[in-house]
Amino acid sequence: MIRIFRHYIPKPLLFLGILEWLLLLAAIWAGMTIRFSQIGMQDVAFTDYIPEVSAFVITVYVVMLATGMYQLEACRDFRVSLLRLVVSMFIALLTISVILYLFPDIGLWRSVVLYALSFSGLGLMVVRFIFLHVVDLRQFKKNVLVLGAGERASRVRNSGSGQGSHVRFSGFFSMTDQERDVEGAVPYESVGSLKDFVEKNHIQEIVVAIQERRGMLPMDDLLDCRMNGCAVTDSTSFIEQQSGTVNLESVNPSWMIFSDGFGGAKSLDLLIKRLFDISASLLLLTLSLPVLIMTAILVKTTSHGPVFYRQERVGLGGKTFEVMKFRSMAVNAEADGVPQWAKKNDARVTTIGKIIRTTRIDEIPQIFNVLKGDMSFVGPRPERPFFVEKLGETIPYYHERHRVKPGITGWAQLNYPYGASEEDSRKKLEYDLYYIKNYSVFLDFLILIQTVRVVLWPDGVR
Structure with a gap:
């Protein structure tokens, strides 16, 4: 999960967005190249058309955001992606036509727009199809270890186990005999060195999901892992990142006081x-x-x-x-x-x-x-x-x-x-x-x- 302006964005969606932004740039470049060559214009300096290129890319990209192309459900279902892509291209065509009418100084020919939208549609369809089949590959998943096996740990598991989730749980460690909400949890005492387990399994984040922390947190082990570069997160913050919500069953006044945010708008x-x-x-x-x-x-x-x-x-x-x-x-x-x-x-x-x-x-x-x-x-x-x-x-x-x-x-x-x-x-x-x-x-x-x-x-x- 990557945070941009305090908002959490799944890393795969960010990569997809960057890739499709570049694809739109390539599409307008290809459209201009083909159209200019048809009328005998050679060696065109595309730096002279930065406003036109920017207008096309920004407009199409914003329309794609507006039609829900970057919702996880659209990225997981190729048919949904295809439907929204068709709608996006149609709305983009109408929007660009209005922009060109209102701002005639933008020298973006309608024939170039048609070429660029055609290339964009085909390219985006291919990218979405490929993305659908690689989004669940290991390199897109973050290895997460959870300390706890009670109710909080169960909520952590549920928040990160949905279809299209970008995390993979490498284990749940029960801290007491009373924590039995997560099946297959391993007693923490049987693990040995937490640092060695983290390094061996390439753990990138440890989520602390213990009901009662007093006297239960292995502070020295967690500090050792944190100093070695492994992120340590509490369960409420983890659920917030995964679900885009502040979970009422996990939140408490101290978390709201000490967490970043809740400071009011500037x-x-x-x-x-x-x-x-x-x-x-x-x-x-x-x-x-x-x-x-x-x-x-x-x-x-x-x-x-x-x-x-x-x-x-x-x-x-x-x-x-x-x-x-x-x-x-x-x-x-x-x-x-x-x-x-x-x-x-x-x-x-x-x-x-x-x-x-x-x-x-x-x-x-x-x-x-x-x-x-x-x-x-x-x-x-x-x-x-x-x-x-x-x-x-x-x-x-x-x-x-x-x-x-x-x-x-x-x-x-x-x-x-x-x-x-x-x-x-x-x-x-x-x-x-x-x-x-x-x-x-x-x-x-x-x-x-x-x-x-x-x-x-x-x-x-x-």
């Missing part, structure tokens, strides 16, 4: 975030005006009640505000006055409501909340005060999600289906805590880009 980051929110809000409201008008007409003419739905939500610092959305449910959805979770195939949702929920159009009016400053484009989803009070009593650290502004989209929304129960809220909080802990403008950018994937392939929409 003033410059907050300024950039706010400037982006304002400028993007104005731009999106302008571009989406026809959709807003059409949706308003459809909502008003197909069901009784107001066009917009206002609801009290909890925001930054626990302060409440009114979120605005297109009304997608009947006006008497909560006639008894008791807040309810949205359900799958909820009978309260109108016919038009189903469409605008699936396409996320009902969320567009929240841009006014972003413009006002109650929300941001990226952040935890704001929840109703009734549920906040209820969940805060049963879920540890739930109120920590109010350390940042709520958002229209977020890390939890990308990685977990719509929360419709207390257990769902607990799982989504683990993603929210990861976002709060590792916040950066870079992570916001990744979330915004990948939100396009959620729109194209909706999962968990209710």
